[in-house]
Amino acid sequence: MELKFFCREIFLRFFSILLFLTWLPGLSYLRTMNTEFHYRSEPAEKLAIESVSKTFNGRSGKVHALDQVSLNIKEGEFVCLLGPSGCGKSTLLNIIAGLDPPDSGQVLADGKAVTGPGRERMVMFQESALYPWLDVLGNVLYGLKLKPNLTRSERRKVAHFYLKLVGLEKFVHAHVHELSGGMKQRVALARALAPNPRVLLMDEPFAALDAMTREQLYGDLQEIWGKQRKTIVFVTHNVREAVCLGDRVILFSRSPGKIQDHFDIALPRPRGMNSANLANYAAAIDERLKELLKKEQGELNELKVLNG
Ligand SMILES: Nc1ncnc2c1ncn2[C@@H]1O[C@H](COP(=O)(O)OP(=O)(O)OP(=O)(O)O)[C@@H](O)[C@H]1O
């Protein structure tokens, strides 16, 4: 009887050890499946703009710059904000950057409310705003002050890496006044990229450049975005530029600044400015933009009549 009991005990223990051993690889497999599932799922929401409104009290009265603007931007998405002058594009970009607070509503970055600027969200403006007393390398190194945990030599390595990425490796010691407009914007781009922000906010960064330089930079920016998959919010009032760069084009109208339409741009990359498909998209968006402007003008005229 005792022997039978003993044998049963041995068998049960042996069986449970066997079960445990087969369960371990199974578990790690499940873990891999879970991670894979995590990576394969839809990209996470990087930025959530929730009912953002902003009014300025200017010298000539109140300006309702943004009215209840809501927009979700996914991780790695390239979104262009397009609209006529004064529709609140820069105001919204500054609010996303944390440079200006909204009157109501909020911006969430990775689910957390934006309350000020941070190196996770770097801004690039129309003017390069480089420091003229520093050379090219010095300007990029200056941006890296936002990463105080790097050693001096690590900072130099990072700066050289990004200057190479924007094609300026031969100009690291050039002074700012020796650079062309396009080169200055490349330095500004390297400076914005160097702290490795996950979000790049660009306010008409190429507007002051000639068409040829601009086109080159469209190619470069698409290539860099392809390699690094940053989330980019790009402000422009150039329809073709928006179609060339954006996964999505968000159309704004004025007075007050509001989102009126979204266009998904399903064109392969890299996109050239002269492609027929790009021209078709641009024509459709242009048409919609004109329609909105006409409506806006009609409403303005009505207001004038009502106000005598
Ligand atoms: N600091 C400010 N004080 C007063 N009014 C402002 C201020 N900043 C912006 N505005 C007004 O808010 C409105 C939106 O301005 P914003 O600069 O966001 O427009 P935008 O779409 O970027 O135009 P553009 O394409 O010309 O750059 C405009 O009417 C502008 O005059």
Ligand SMILES: [Mg+2]
């Ligand atoms: Mg602007």
